[in-house]
Amino acid sequence: MMSRIDRGQEYRYYWQRVIGDEKLRLDLEELKDAASKYFKNVSDNYKQRLVYQLLEAVKNKDQGEFFYILLKTINKPKEGSHYFSHILQKNYDTMPDEIFINFAYSIILGIMSTYSPKEDEKGGNKNE
Numbered sequence: 173m174m175s176r177i178d179r180g181q182e183y184r185y186y187w188q189r190v191i192g193d194e195k196l197r198l199d200l201e202e203l204k205d206a207a208s209k210y211f212k213n214v215s216d217n218y219k220q221r222l223v224y225q226l227l228e229a230v231k232n233k234d235q236g237e238f239f240y241i242l243l244k245t246i247n248k249p250k251e252g253s254h255y256f257s258h259i260l261q262k263n264y265d266t267m268p269d270e271i272f273i274n275f276a277y278s279i280i281l282g283i284m285s286t287y288s289p290k291e292d293e294k295g296g297n298k299n300e
Contacts, residue, residue, distance in 0.1 A: 198271060198274075198275065200274055200275070200278040201278075202259060203259055203275065203278040203279060203282070204278040204279070204281050204282035204285070205282065206255055206256045206259040206282065207256065207278070207279045207280075207281075207282025207283050208282040208283070208285050208286055209255065209256070210246065210255075210256040211282070211283045211286045212286045214286070216287050216288050219283050219284070219286065219287065220287075222241070222245060222283065223280055223283055223284060225241050226238060226241060226242065226276065226279070226280050226283075227280065229241060229276075230272075230273060230276045230277070230280075233272075235269070235272050238272075238276055242260075242279065243260075246260075
């Protein structure tokens with residue numbers, strides 16, 4: 173079940189399921205933020221190729237390929253890798269098939285949020 177928590181003016185999107193006495197919860201915003209932090213200093217060309225490969229895996233509903241590509245990518249010791257891999261490990265075991273698309277899109281949107289702005293986005297329209 174997708175839900176939204178209202179914390180004042182801030183909304184947090186998460187997925188939640190109760191199995192027996194245990195509440196499984198995936199904070200999609202936390203996942204997106206972790207991906208954004210990890211990929212912020214990676215080149216845009218690399219991120220564009222990665223996003224394309226991840227989107228293809230999502231389109232084909234191939235979780236194995238998605239995680240293969242993602243884990244291969246983050247298997248580099250760098251700043252933020254421990255936090256991102258911790259978030260993935262914390263959520264991977266509790267993620268059923270039905271949440272895969274939300275999980276994957278949260279990571280992809282986190283990566284895309286780190287693209288460098290184009291020149292016309294930095295200082296306004298050049299034709300003005």
